[in-house]
C-alpha cells in the first residue's frame with residue numbers, strides 16, 4: 001500500500017511539473033509563412049470594402065513580403081490605387097489561414113507592427129470556419145479604426161458562459177455569455193486595464209510586442225507583453241524550443257471551463273490573419289466618425305490610398321508549441 005501511495009504522489013508531482021511546459025512544433029518566420037499558410041481570395045463574410053487577393057497576386061504586388069536575417073513577414077493592403085469603380089469589391093488586401101489546425105496548444109505571435117489607418121479592421125484569430133459557430137472562435141487581436149484597447153473575445157454555440165470574476169489582468173466585458181445567437185459581441189475581455197499599448201498606433205509606437213495563447217480542454221488564456229516591457233518571459237523572447245506558461249504570470253484574459261465545456265465547444269482551429277476595411281464593424285458610421293475618421297468609410301478607403309501606407313502586419317515569427 002505504501003509504495004502505491006508513493007507512486008500516486010510522484011505521478012502527481014510529475015503532472016504538476018509538466019503542466020504548462022510545451023515543446024515547439026513549428027517556427028513560422030520569413031518565407032516560412034508561405035508554407036504554413038494558404039491565401040484565401042474569398043468574399044469578405046463581414047461585408048468589408050476589400051478584395052482579398054491570391055498568393056501570386058500578393059507576392060507580385062508586394063502585398064506580402066518575406067525576408068531572412070532578420071526574419072520578417074509583411075502582410076499589407078494596397079496603398080497606391082485610387083478606387084474609382086463603386087461596384088468594385090474594394091481595396092486589395094490579404095487573408096491567410098494556417099494549413100495546420102490546433103486544439104491543445106500554445107501559440108506565440110511576435111508582432112512588430114499591426115495595420116493602422118481609419119477604416120482598417122485587422123484580426124489575428126483562431127476558428128474552424130467549416131463548422132462555425134459550433135467549433136468556437138477565439139479572437140486574439142482585433143479592432144477597428146485605430147481604436148484600442150484590444151479585446152480578446154470568444155464566440156461559441158449555445159452553452160458557454162464566463163464567470164464575472166476571473167484570474168486575469170484584463171476586464172471582462174458586459175456580456176459574459178459567449179453564444180453567437182446573442183449577437184456579434186461575444187464574451188470579451190478588454191485589455192485597457194493591463195497595458196497602454198495593446199492595439200493599433202500605440203502598439204506600433206511601442207515597437208509591437210508578443211501575444212500568446214494557451215488553449216487546453218480546461219481553459220483558454222491570452223497574454224500580451226509590449227516590446228520593451230520588463231516582464232517579457234525569457235522563453236517568449238527567445239522563441240526557442242520550449243515554453244513554460246506556468247512562469248508567465250497572470251494572463252491578460254482567462255476563459256475557464258467552469259460553465260463552458262471547452263473540450264466540446266471548441267474543435268481544432270486554424271489560425272487566420274486578415275485585414276479588411278469598413279464592413280459590419282469598422283464601417284458603422286457612428287463608430288467610424290466617433291474615431292475621428294473623415295467622410296464615410298468607403299469613400300475614404302476608395303479615394304485615399306496613401307492613407308494606408310501603415311496598414312500592414314509585420315511578423316517576426318509565430319511559434320507553435322504542443
Ligand SMILES: *[C@@H]1O[C@H](CO)[C@@H](O)[C@H](O)[C@H]1NC(C)=O
Nearest residue numbers: 044045046123125139142274
Ligand atoms: C476577420 O476577422 C474577424 C475575426 O475577428 C472575423 O469576424 C471576420 O469575419 C474576418 N473577416 C474576414 C473578411 O475574413
Ligand SMILES: *[C@@H]1O[C@H](CO)[C@@H](O)[C@H](O)[C@H]1NC(C)=O
Nearest residue numbers: 061062063064065066074312
Ligand atoms: C516590398 O515590401 C517590403 C516590406 O515593406 C519593402 O522593404 C520592399 O522595398 C518592397 N519592395 C518593393 C519592390 O516595393
